[in-house]
Amino acid sequence: MPLHDVTLDDIESLAVGAWVLGTGGGGSPYLGLLNMRALYKEGHRIQLMPSSELADDDWVAAVSNMGAPLVGQERLTDSRTIARAVELMERHTGHRFRGIMALEIGGGNSLQPLMAAAHLGRPVIDADMMGRAYPEAQMTSVAVADLAPYPLTTVDVRGLESVVDKVPTWKWMERVSRKICTEYGSIASTCKAPRTGAEVKKWGIQGTTTKAIAIGHAVREAQRQHADPIAAILSVEPGKLLYKGKVVDVERRATEGFLRGRTRFDGMDDWRGAALELNFQNEWIVAWLDGKPIAMSPDLICVLDSVSGEAVGTETIRYGQRVTVIALPPPPVFLSPKGLQHVGPRAFGYDIDFKSVFAA
Amino acid sequence: MRRIGIDVGGTNTDAVLIEDGKVVRAVKAPTSEDVTAGILDSLKSLGSTGVLKEAGGKPKRIDGVMIGTTHFINAVVQRRHLTTVGALRLGMPASASLPPFCDWPEDLANLVRGGVWMVEGGHEYDGRPFMPLDEAAVIRAAQEMKAAGLRSVGISAIFSPLDPGHERRAAELVAAVIPDAAITCSSDLGRIGLLERENAGLLNAALADLARDTIAAFEAAIRNSGIAAPLFITQNDGTVAEAAQARRLPVYSFASGATNSMRGAAYLSGLADALVIDVGGTTTDVGQLRQGFPREANSVVQVGGVRTLFRMPDLLSIGLGGGSHVALEPLKVGPVSVGYRLLKDGIAFGGRQLTTTDIAVASGVLALGDRAKVAHLDATTCRKVFAEAARLAEEAIDRMKTEAGDVPLIAVGGGAFLIPGKLAGVSHVIHVEHGDCANAVGAAIAQVSGECDQIFKDLTRAEAIVAAQGIANDRAVAAGAGRASLATIESEDMPLAYLPGNSVRVRVRVVGDVAAGC
Numbered sequence: 010m011p012l013h014d015v016t017l018d019d020i021e022s023l024a025v026g027a028w029v030l031g032t033g034g035g036g037s038p039y040l041g042l043l044n045m046r047a048l049y050k051e052g053h054r055i056q057l058m059p060s061s062e063l064a065d066d067d068w069v070a071a072v073s074n075m076g077a078p079l080v081g082q083e084r085l086t087d088s089r090t091i092a093r094a095v096e097l098m099e100r101h102t103g104h105r106f107r108g109i110m111a112l113e114i115g116g117g118n119s120l121q122p123l124m125a126a127a128h129l130g131r132p133v134i135d136a137d138m139m140g141r142a143y144p145e146a147q148m149t150s151v152a153v154a155d156l157a158p159y160p161l162t163t164v165d166v167r168g169l170e171s172v173v174d175k176v177p178t179w180k181w182m183e184r185v186s187r188k189i190c191t192e193y194g195s196i197a198s199t200c201k202a203p204r205t206g207a208e209v210k211k212w213g214i215q216g217t218t219t220k221a222i223a224i225g226h227a228v229r230e231a232q233r234q235h236a237d238p239i240a241a242i243l244s245v246e247p248g249k250l251l252y253k254g255k256v257v258d259v260e261r262r263a264t265e266g267f268l269r270g271r272t273r274f275d276g277m278d279d280w281r282g283a284a285l286e287l288n289f290q291n292e293w294i295v296a297w298l299d300g301k302p303i304a305m306s307p308d309l310i311c312v313l314d315s316v317s318g319e320a321v322g323t324e325t326i327r328y329g330q331r332v333t334v335i336a337l338p339p340p341p342v343f344l345s346p347k348g349l350q351h352v353g354p355r356a357f358g359y360d361i362d363f364k365s366v367f368a369a
Numbered sequence: 370m371r372r373i374g375i376d377v378g379g380t381n382t383d384a385v386l387i388e389d390g391k392v393v394r395a396v397k398a399p400t401s402e403d404v405t406a407g408i409l410d411s412l413k414s415l416g417s418t419g420v421l422k423e424a425g426g427k428p429k430r431i432d433g434v435m436i437g438t439t440h441f442i443n444a445v446v447q448r449r450h451l452t453t454v455g456a457l458r459l460g461m462p463a464s465a466s467l468p469p470f471c472d473w474p475e476d477l478a479n480l481v482r483g484g485v486w487m488v489e490g491g492h493e494y495d496g497r498p499f500m501p502l503d504e505a506a507v508i509r510a511a512q513e514m515k516a517a518g519l520r521s522v523g524i525s526a527i528f529s530p531l532d533p534g535h536e537r538r539a540a541e542l543v544a545a546v547i548p549d550a551a552i553t554c555s556s557d558l559g560r561i562g563l564l565e566r567e568n569a570g571l572l573n574a575a576l577a578d579l580a581r582d583t584i585a586a587f588e589a590a591i592r593n594s595g596i597a598a599p600l601f602i603t604q605n606d607g608t609v610a611e612a613a614q615a616r617r618l619p620v621y622s623f624a625s626g627a628t629n630s631m632r633g634a635a636y637l638s639g640l641a642d643a644l645v646i647d648v649g650g651t652t653t654d655v656g657q658l659r660q661g662f663p664r665e666a667n668s669v670v671q672v673g674g675v676r677t678l679f680r681m682p683d684l685l686s687i688g689l690g691g692g693s694h695v696a697l698e699p700l701k702v703g704p705v706s707v708g709y710r711l712l713k714d715g716i717a718f719g720g721r722q723l724t725t726t727d728i729a730v731a732s733g734v735l736a737l738g739d740r741a742k743v744a745h746l747d748a749t750t751c752r753k754v755f756a757e758a759a760r761l762a763e764e765a766i767d768r769m770k771t772e773a774g775d776v777p778l779i780a781v782g783g784g785a786f787l788i789p790g791k792l793a794g795v796s797h798v799i800h801v802e803h804g805d806c807a808n809a810v811g812a813a814i815a816q817v818s819g820e821c822d823q824i825f826k827d828l829t830r831a832e833a834i835v836a837a838q839g840i841a842n843d844r845a846v847a848a849g850a851g852r853a854s855l856a857t858i859e860s861e862d863m864p865l866a867y868l869p870g871n872s873v874r875v876r877v878r879v880v881g882d883v884a885a886g887c
Contacts, residue, residue, distance in 0.1 A: 040564075044466055079824075079874070080494050082562045083527045085464035166463045167500065194493045261863065329768060 012056040012132055017049045019222050020123065025319060026225030027119035029242065030217070030337075032309050033323040034292035035116015035142030036078040044088040045120060048127045055123055058108050058132035060213055063206030068104040069134055070095045071151075071204060072121045073112035075163075075186065076196030078324065081117075084196060090166050091121045092128035094200040097162040101172050104203055110134035112149065112201055114217040115142030115292075121198070136213035140340040141309050144267055144291040146186065147179035148352045150342040151204065154212045158182040163189050163197040214340040220246070228318040238318020239333045249366050251296060251304055252285045252334040253277045253315060259326055267291055272312075272326055274334075285334065287312065289323040294357045296334065304366045305354045307339035336366040371431050373598070374813025375411060376629055376806075377404055377438045378649075383809035384411035386420050392637075394420045395806040404440055405586040412594035421596070431598035433883065434591050435609055437625040437812040438602070440583055441576050445673035448476060452551075453483035454574040455519040457510055457543070458567065459490030459502060459526035459535045469525070469567055474674035481575045483519045486510035490535040491527030494872070495826055499527050502535045504542060511546035521551045523574035525567035529556035531823045551577035557618060558679075560822050561874070565678040572675060573620040580619035584612050601883070605681050607632040607662050607811065608818040608880055611849050623672060624681045627654050629811030631663045631682065634779040636814050637801040643777040644766060644795070647807070648784030650692040651706035655765045656684045658779075660858045662880070687765050691784030695723045695754055702757045717743050725787055728754045734786050758787045767794050781807035817883055819845025819855075822876040830873060834860060837875040850881030 024038035063069065072091050074081070099105060109122040109129070114137040126133045138149040152158065161173040161182060171189050176182045190197040204213075223245045231241035242248065254274035261270040269290050276283040286297045293310040296303050304310050312321045315331040326332075343352050344365070350356065353363045375384045377400060385395040396414045401407035412434075415421060421429055444450045456469035468485050470478045488506035491499040514522060522543055526535045533556035540552045555563075555570035588600050602615035603625040615622060630647040641661040647654045657664045663682035670681045688704020692711040695702055707714040707722050714720035717730040717738030729735040731743035732751040770776065775796040780788035781804040790798050803810060821840035825833035838857060846852050859878040 040467065043472055047466060047471065077494070079561060082564075083491075083494070084460070084499075085467045085563055087462075087464055088466045168462070194497075194499065329770060331768070 011062060012058045015055050015057050015123070015133070017046065020045045020049075020120070022222045022225030022229055023119060023218065024225065025228050026221035026223065027114055027116060028320040029224050029228070029311050029313065030114050030119075030140070030221055030309065031116035031142040031320060031322070032292045032311055033289055033321070034144065035113060035118060036081065037322070038117045038120050040081065040086040041117050041120030041124065044086055044124055045127070048088060048124070053127040055126045056132045057135050057218060060134050060136045060206070060209045060215060063107060063134070063209060065205065065207035065210075067107035067206035069204045069206065069209050070098060070106040070109045070125070071112050071138060071201040072109060072125055072199065073118040073201070074121055074196065074198050076190050076193075080194060080196040084166065084194070086117075087166050088124035089128055090164060090198040092125040093170075094162050094164045094198045095125050095129060097164055097170050097172070098160070098200040098203060101160060101162060102203055106131060106203070107206065108132045108134040110209065110213065111137040111218070113137055113139040113142045114221055115139065118142070119218070119221055133218060134209060134213070135218045136209060136215050137217045138212075138214060140214040140217055142292050143352060146183035148356070150212050150214055150340065151202075151208070152179040153342055153345070153348045153351050156204070156208060156212065157202055159202055161186055161202060162200045163193070165193040165197055169193055212342065214342065231318060239313060239315070239335065242313070242318065243335065246337055248335045248337040250333070251310075251336050251366070252280050252283070252298065254280055254285055254332065256326060256328050256330045256332065259328065268323060270323070272323075274332070277331070287334070288359070290357055291323060293323065295354060295359055295361075302361050302364075304336045305359070305361065305363060306357065307343035307348065307352045307363075308366050309337035309339060311335050311337060338367050339365070371429060372813045373412070373415065373431060373434045373596070374629075374809040374811070375408055375434065375436045376626060376808035376812050377407060377436065377440070378626060378808065382407040382411045383806045384415050385803070385806050385809040385813055386415060387810070387813040392803045392810060394418050395803050395809065397806070404438065404583075405590045408436065408587065409590040409594055412590065412596065416594060428595065428597070431596050433601050434596065434598050435601045435603055435812040435815050436587055437629045437808060438583075438622065439626055441579065441619045442623040442672060444576060444579050445477070445572060445675075448480055448673075450579040451480050451575045452521045452578045453519060454481050454571055455483050455510075455514040455517070455522045456485045456567075456571055457507070457522060457524045457539060458485075458487045459524070459539055460499065460563070461487050461489045461503075463491070463499070463527060464563070467564065469523070469571060472564065472676060473568070477673060477675065481571065484514065484517055486513070490539070492529070492532045492535070494528060494531070494824055496532055502538055504538070507539045507542045508546060511543040514543070515547045520547065520549060521574045521577040522547070523553045523555070523567070523571040525555035525563060525570055527563060528561075529554070530559060530561055530566070553618075558620065559820060560678040562678050565676050568675045569620055569677045569679060572672065572677070573618060576619040580616050584616045588612065601815065603629055603812045603815050605679060606665065606818055606878075607815060609815040609883070614848060620679065623679060625812075626808055627656065627684055628663050628682050629808040629815070630654070630781055631656050631658055631811065632661070632814065633807030633809070633811030634658070634781045634801070634804070635661045636810055637781075637803055637807060638779045638799050640777060640779060640799070643779050643799075644769065645779045645781065646762060646766065646785075646788055648780065648782040648787055649690050650711060650783060651688070651690045651708050652686045653689040653762065653765065653782075653784070654684045654686050655769045656682050657769055662858055683769075685765050685769050687761060689758060689761050689784075689787065691724070691726045691787070693725045695725055695728060697723070697750060700753055700757055702754060702761065725754065725758060725784070729786050755787070755789060759789050759792060762788055763793045766792065770794060780804065816880045817845055817848050817850035818878055818880045819843065819848060819850070820876070820878045822874070824872055824874045826872050828873075830862060833873050833875050834862060834877065837877040838879065841877045841879045845879050845881055849883055851883070852881070854881040855879050856881065
């Protein structure tokens with residue numbers, strides 16, 4: 010399948026679907042969506058390109074915003090900033106990028122490559138490196154693959170620009186880039202280490218923009234027809250219904266710059282009398298049903314509003330909300346022993362062995 | 370203390386006189402097309418009962434007339450009486466791609482948007498300037514606004530709830546160029562979230578002329594009724610603002626009707642922590658009282674299609690009320706209602722539409738209309754309809770509860786007869802005297818509040834809360850509260866992900882009685 014046009018309606022769906030794939034984190038796609046509406050109104054159009062169309066020696070930019078969602082709510086998102094991070098990387102490396110891809114398809118960062126693509130006139134590559142949202146730089150397919158973590162460019166809307174030219178590990182990249190981000194005012198647009206076409210084809214998580222659009226489209230269509238949006242998601246994704254219930258307690262604390270905590274639920278319908286607890290570190294990490302772990306990273310744990318089907322985030326979930334919890338299958342790259350080292354339950358401090366919801 | 374509380378609703382204008390903590394008299398008058406005439410009528414009607422005079426015929430001293438009105442929100446929803454606004458944002462070079470009005474409904478934006486100016490300024494989350502304020506650009510913007518004939522200006526700046534300095538300085542500069550301008554600073558409207566706060570500021574600026582005219586008309590109505598008392602306008606959070614403050618910040622009075630009902634329910638029942646169900650003619654609102662005040666919504670509130678972060682009560686509205694249509698086969702109650710046509714369209718009143726009120730008349734719960742006209746409705750049918758109404762109420766109550774145990778429920782409003790004595794999830798149901806005028810009672814007893822919502826860095830949690838409390842106290846006093854009467858009614862803190870230095874966002878709200886001499 011060659012390049013194809015992305016409609017504004019696709020982008021509206023992408024915003025809804027990416028929030029579902031955000032598994033509780035990743036920030037709201039709302040401001041990115043507003044930017045895309047404005048860009049389409051000005052006449053910009055973007056195209057989506059499967060990574061199979063890339064030549065092995067093409068270069069691809071991987072982009073994301075990093076920082077505190079709260080700062081984003083004040084500074085808003087300027088669509089040009091992320092494009093400048095890509096341009097800085099082109100100047101720094103001398104490569105011209107064939108296309109632009111997302112670092113994480115979950116949450117607000119799903120729309121960053123679209124904004125850059127609109128300004129730079131390049132296609133968006135239909136792949137990312139997480140297949141969801143994760144809190145740290147080493148929690149990506151390319152980090153699991155031990156591809157080079159550098160260089161990285163960070164820019165700020167005021168014109169501040171920095172390049173992290175070399176670091177020994179992904180964890181070092183996380184530490185150094187986090188410091189730069191903090192100095193910028195706790196928000197920065199970044200272009201990650203450039204990837205070759207061959208690397209994207211081998212290590213990228215394929216088709217995730219299309220997947221997010223399909224999920225969002227299913228939810229929006231169900232909303233329009235007053236049908237069950239959860240059933241609609243499960244009809245387009247091979248997911249599993251885990252639980253239906255009502256939030257009875259939310260406990261949050263900030264440690265080491267992350268939002269950690271747990272949410273407890275009382276069961277409804279088929280789960281009446283069954284208690285679910287979800288632990289989170291920005292994103293939902295482990296689900297415990299009556300004290301037994303039933304789902305955990307890297308399986309995607311998605312908490313959805315039972316009525317609207319839209320995702321419920323760890324920052325905004327509150328008592329009384331009626332939710333449905335589903336699991337979606339993880340990208341296979343995270344299921345290897347190395348993958349689980351990066352994003353399995355122990356990477357988040359839970360001393361349990363990974364067992365997939367989807368294991369037979 | 371002697372106060373008159375007035376609630377201007379869609380159907381009725383209610384007025385109550387409260388003396389030394391007791392409801393002396395409550396009256397209802399139909400709401401008129403001209404809101405002011407309705408207020409004058411209800412004041413006259415209250416006066417005709419003689420309660421406003423001493424035994425010797427001398428007029429009683431009234432400490433305040435507190436009015437709750439939906440006038441301002443209706444203007445936005447109906448796109449009427451709006452002022453064209455110049456929008457000035459201090460935050461360049463950030464957010465240039467999302468200018469003011471960027472997510473407004475087209476029709477409303479076309480009415481309100483008088484021009485957009487974006488200049489350098491604003492702050493960081495930790496209080497450092499984001500960019501120095503470009504004063505020359507602010508002055509140029511003001512001159513262009515003046516040339517365009519704009520007289521109302523909305524100013525917003527990045528992180529202005531933390532540091533309002535740039536907004537205030539810009540307001541001074543604009544006022545120097547356009548001396549008669551009505552200026553709204555977004556920092557006066559609170560919360561973090563630039564776009565939503567700016568929207569609130571622009572809506573406020575769009576109400577500048579209407580607020581001036583309405584408040585003046587209210588004051589004239591009070592004067593013409595022969596009452597010598599200051600005017601207060603009730604706000605979304607169950608507190609009041611002096612007339613001058615309400616004229617400046619009309620958006621704070623957007624959702625005061627529902628809040629007044631809940632506050633009135635707390636007052637009439639003597640309960641500070643309970644659920645409240647306010648059953649009107651068309652809709653039922655369920656909310657939760659915490660220390661005598663409605664719990665506020667934490668999320669984005671849409672007003673007339675515009676995203677805002679107002680201080681609004683967290684309410685769940687369902688289509689159930691005294692005028693709700695009833696279908697028997699299959700059984701269905703609401704959400705459609707005959708509304709204000711109840712006394713014409715209801716079967717007990719000679720009309721053709723079966724309503725919940727007809728069921729109440731048939732079963733003897735209400736003595737209204739002609740019971741013979743509903744004699745064909747047997748007891749089993751009535752029981753089924755009441756049970757269905759109770760089921761709808763139970764569902765709404767369950768959604769609004771924030772704790773697992775059973776809680777008390779106060780039932781108020783003209784349709785409160787639909788709420789039975791026993792409901793699932795409720796420890797006991799309380800019906801109160803004057804419950805049908807709970808909204809006017811809530812207006813009469815309103816207090817003054819102050820709020821602080823900002824990020825504190827490198828303080829312990831306890832220190833941050835104390836600092837926030839001090840700021841909230843000062844704001845309440847500035848709004849007219851007596852310092853000695855201040856009490857904290859809400860304190861919540863949220864650690865912030867990704868921000869360094871143990872950043873914590875603290876929101877504190879305090880209330881106090883209106884200071885003597887107001």
